[in-house]
Amino acid sequence: MSDFDFDLFVIGGGSGGVRASRIAAGHGARVAVAEEHKMGGTCVIRGCVPKKLLVYGAHFAEDIADAAMFGWDVPECRFDWPVLRDNVLGEVARLEGLYGETLANHKVTVFKERATLVGPNQVRLASGRTVSAGKILIAVGARPSLPKLEGVEHIITSNEVFHLERLPKRVVIAGGGYIANEFAGIFHQFGAHVTIVNRSDTILRGYDEQIVDRLVKISLAKGIDFRFNSGFDRIEKQPDGSLRCVMKGCDDIEADEVLFAIGRQPNTEELGLEEVGVEVTERGAIKVDADNRSSVPSIFAVGDVTDRIQLTPVAIREGHAFADTFFGNKPQRVDYGCIPSAVFSHPPIGAVGLTEAQAKNRLGVIRTFTSDFRAMKNVLAGRNERSLYKLVVDAASDEVVGLHMIGPDAPEILQAAAIAVKARLKKTDFDATVALHPTMAEELVLMR
Missing domain, CATH: 3.30.390.30 (FAD/NAD-linked reductase, C-terminal dimerisation domain)
Incomplete structure (x- = not known):
């Protein structure tokens, strides 16, 4: 037995942290996880899983419209947003429970509270308790970036989309990445008028230009509007509750919701990183080597908090490789070449x-x-x-x-x-x- 309370303490219960915990525990390590919100992280709680369920729901709009040519007599249909929203949230709750069961089955200790670093081998829980560990893994993920903008309190991000009380009729989406284009397709299929505002003339950087050009042409044909080389001066709330986007580079836009999807920021604030000497980048991402080790030898990081490739399967691979390397005597490194990706646009x-x-x-x-x-x-x-x-x-x-x-x-x-x-x-x-x-x-x- 070591002199530490645990062999591994994981801060963050998302995909990467849970995988590392499960694999390390399977190798015989004494593992603890601290999660201040819900088990499952961005992907399960407020990201790819609920979003994909919305994508499935949105596809029925075209499928129902096409059904007549295949012989189906479809009566007039009505979409009920609260039904889909509540069913999606119910599925998220079910998955969160499964994550908790997985950790329990592997005898991982779970602290449902925030944890911060207070030393190379120590964390302090929100309850005031200090816990020691031979190794500490930070897997706290990232969050939507917010602009410095007058009226920013009136906008929503991808976090809030899944909880909207009612479906907006006019949606303005800021950003040109995969999240912006995915929600553009979702809202459009649900019957909203969608306008994408992008500060440059290029969307989906890193994807093949010919493929991206095809998506733009199809989106325009569907009725999705684009405002390229444009930005926001401020957002004003009107007496009727609607929003007025005062723009730079294009005409002002009236909307019911304004969704900002302009990137994601690593969640490294107030974790105690600077105090214990963990180096971070200008964007706040934790610097790690090929074995996920930070500048402090006993502290590691995986997933979006490292800002390498912000994809759930990558975080899972990193967490697995970390656990195999340091607890399973099976050194592994993630190959970042040739990683497939998708945009669940329409x-x-x-x-x-x-x-x-x-x-x-x-x-x-x-x-x-x-x-x-x-x-x-x-x-x-x-x-x-x-x-x-x-x-x-x-x-x-x-x-x-x-x-x-x-x-x-x-x-x-x-x-x-x-x-x-x-x-x-x-x-x-x-x-x-x-x-x-x-x-x-x-x-x-x-x-x-």
Whole structure:
């Protein structure tokens, strides 16, 4: 037995912290977790899980509209926001309970309170108790960034979207990233008029330009408005409760809700980092090495708080690698190359590997293959929306170095296709694979 209360103390009960706790405990470590809010973190409580459930709900708008061409007599429909909202929150509560059960089953001690650092091997709980641990893992995640803006108290972020009392008829969304575009599609399908305001003329930086351009064109055709190279001067609340966005770079906009999705900020304030010597970046992210170790040898960090790649599966991989390395005698490091990602817009985007521009800069001579088509379902439904698949190939090696898609179920298809890109398969391997017909995915092996 060590002289410490625990072998590992984890601050934060999100995806990365829970995975690290469970794996470390499975290796025989005495583990404790402190979480001041709810188990599950951003993804489960206020992020990808409830958002994806809203995406599913939003898709029914088009599915119901298309049903008539498939022989279904659908009566007039009415969408009830409180029903979906409450069902989603109920599912979140269920998942939170499962996270707690997982930790209990692995005999992890849970403190439902805030914890801060008071030494290289000590944390202080909100109740005043001081606890010691051989290693401390910080997995407190990140939160939506807020602008310095007059009237900022009138805006909402992705945290509040899931709790809206009523569905707004006019929504202004600030930002050009995946969160902004996902909620734009959700609100639009629910019948709201959506305006996206972006400070530059580029959305979804890091995604292939041809794919992004297709999303913009489809969004405009649906009726979503864009205000590029524009910003907010202030937000005023009107006597009727509506909001007036006083703009810079475009005309003022009237709205019922203003959602800011302009990035996420690591939750490192008032954790005691500076006092114990943990180095952070200018954005407040904890600096760590390849083994997730901070500048203090006994203190580690994983997930969004490190601001490396803010994706839940990455945090889970980091937490698992940390636990295996330091408690399981199985050294592991996360490979950050070729990580697949998705935008659950309408239609969704899936991407893995290099974009065309990145490949040209890195490899020089490349080949690209595209398939621009209408999904069979859209043809019969009379919907003109077109999908676009793209392969980026290293001309010298014939290796497929990038795969980019926009269209129905693109993320579902991409997960399997990402294995091929990660395995560095060649274009000839794709060509040699027999198509699965009739599917959208068969386009991946038919491009010539």
